[in-house]
Amino acid sequence: MINFALELNQEQLEVVHHGDGPCLVLAGAGSGKTRTIVYRVAYLLEQGIKPEHILLVTFTNKAAQEMKARIGKLLGKNEDEPGALPWSGTFHHIAYRILKMYAPLLGYGNNFTVLDSDDSQAILKLCSKEVRPDSGGKKFPSARVLSAIISYAQNAELAVEDVINARFSQWAVFQEEIKQIAGDYRRRKKEANAMDFDDLLGNLLILLHDEKVRKKYADQFAYILVDEYQDTNRLQASIIKEFSSAHKNIVAVGDDAQSIYSFRAADIQNILNFQNDYSGAKIFKLETNYRSTQEILNLANSVIANNREQYEKKLHTVLQNGQKPQLYPELDQQGEADFVATKIQGYLSEGVRPDDIAVLFRAAYHSQMLEVELVRRGIDYDYRGGVRFFERAHIKDVLAYLRVWNNRADTAAWLRVLMHEEGIGPAAAQKVIEKVRQISEVGQVSEAGLEVLGSKAQVGWNNFVRIWDAMAKAVDPTPAGLIEAVLDSPYREYLESEFVDSRERLADIKQLVVFAERYDNTEQFLAETTLQESFRAAGGGTEDKKESGPRVVLSTIHQAKGLEWTAVFIINLGAGAFPNDRALHEANGLEEERRLFYVAITRAKKYLYLTYPMAGGFMGDTLAGPSLFLNEIDSDFLEDHSLLLNNSTVLNDPSAGVEYVPEDQPRIRPGSFLRDLEDL
Secondary structure (H helix, E strand, O other), rough: OOOOHHHHHHHHHHHHHHOEEHHHHEEEOOOHHHHHHHHHEEEEHHOOOOHHHHHEEEEEEEHHHHHHHHHHHOOOOOOOOOOOOOEEEEHHHHHHHHHHHHHHHHOOOOOOEEEOOHHHHHHHHHHHHOOEEEOOOOOOHHHHHHHHHHHHHHHHHOHHHHHHHHHHHHHHHHHHHHHHHHHHHHHHHHOOOOOOHHHHHHHHHHHHOHHHHHHHHHOOOOOEEEEOOHOOOOHHHHHHHHHHHOOOOOOEEEEEOHHHHHHHHEEOOOHHHHHHHHHEEEEEEEEEEEOOOOOHHHHHHHHHHHOOOOOOOOOOHHHHHHOOEEHHHHHHHHHHHHHHHHHHHHHHHOOOOOHEEEEOOHHHHHHHHHHHHHHOOOOOOOEOOOHHHHHOOOHHHHHHHHHHHEEEEEEEEHHHHOOOOOOHHHHHHHHHHHHHHHOOOOOHHHHHHHHOHHHHHHHHHHHHHHHHHHHHHHOOHHHHHHHHHHHHHHHHHHHHHHOOOOOHHHHHHHHHHHHHHHOOHHHHHHHHHHHHHOOOOOOOOOOOOHHOOOOEEEEHHHOOOOOOOEOOOOOOEOOOOOOOOOHOOOOOOHHHHHHHHHHHHOEEEEEEEEEEEOEEOOOEEEEEOOOHHHOOOOOHHHHHHHOOOOOOOOOOOOOOOEEOOOOOOOOHHHHHHHHHHOOO
């Protein structure tokens, strides 16, 4: 028998013993959420509840397997033994199992196929070919973008047109065509006896509207536990409501303060409205934190208190006191990178494991300057939430344009830029390359494709020529000027039509402009970027971790959720960077950004550093100041440091008459940044 009172704190024990009926468990960061779920299931099994009467829903298969293993260990059983929680897994896993039995009720065969993203996009491409909109020159969205729009609509239980107007307004001109494609896509899938991942959930909900099917599973699932409830979308919440309609024993575990995935259609209202959706619901709060020092939690509590839509919680720790979170304004992005890299070197020299140090940021492009500095100092790092800056496809694209500009014999670069274009394959590209090598004048390059390409490839070649001509007409022929020329060329249209995250990709390229500002010579700039790329081959990449050992972690905050490190740096906490400008124009966007900041803070166990560059803008040519989130923080919760500059370092802003002074002068308080600048 498990001694629950000995192994759980009082908050957790209340959930385990009194989790009957509809219950919302507000599990603060580091409060033992998974432990509480595991012990609740173990308690039910000890009380004689049959395993098949328990539904445990998670967001990843890994989480489900971990919970099953821990439950089995508690009960002295193997997770693979017969009868060991047969109904545990992700929403999609549960849906697939039920649909395999009842698909014929929806007009599908039991042998239906599940489409992956590539399959879905292939069908959407066929649907798009039958639509010929009068676009007025605007490119039609790619299959990847169409998939994102249709997926969001299904998961949020919204009409396609509502999703376009709310989140994809740049495609409003094609609203009717996209609606037509969405309908055709549904028809083609049905004809092929196939479902995509979203259909698994959508069709499950339709199936549960059948009274016999709903009653079967609602009666069977006497106890339902849902992990990470704050991340559920409307479709998932509707499914859970149908499953729990008979017994109404549902334990929804989550933290509204960590709801950060609205871009995936996660709906914070599911957790905020839980008491309205489930009459008589009980609320439990897990506020004892086992991860962070109280100083870090004080900061986290102070930040999230500014959100209006929330359940109030006050995290407190069982750990010893530590140092206050440290705030370091820096002169610019380079100064910020130098500071963070130096601090990391210090911790490494003190024996802190590299993989117990993390640098977190709001957007991927924020890491570029730091990546360069870590490479320069020989500090290996592991990048989470994407790929390293110089390995991103769009960065490689832009560099390829500069490479062919600098060296017209560069076969690999020519292949990359040409094969983006419509109608140009490897054979056609090779013909162009051979022709270009015979040309001595830059101005003749535009004519090369005209002589060797067929009519189908001419469309793609003409598009490339527009990019080439933009570079030729660049007023500033430096690397930065050439990159800006590419950014203002049809290549921008390609990114905007092809990718859902085109804004982020464009931001990356603008950051590349910042890096290129250091160089007047294109050849020197390209050599430096090649060195950055080749670092991975020298042991700085993400593969072969066993051989190369642990690394410092660089991660977007979204990818860091659920993780923890001894020392955490949150960088680029400047105005316009965090919160994200786009979020300020979306409903409830500011509150989600604040929750994202809260998530970042609560990843730290002992040491937390907040930094931002005082010089803002992509060219470092404006005075940005701190994030409004920093202005909200009670100064008692931060150790606020002066900007560390060499005595000889001075930065002047001609328009403001600003002069920065040596480190022994009075400190610049973030809450009065511009006023203090005027005083200086």
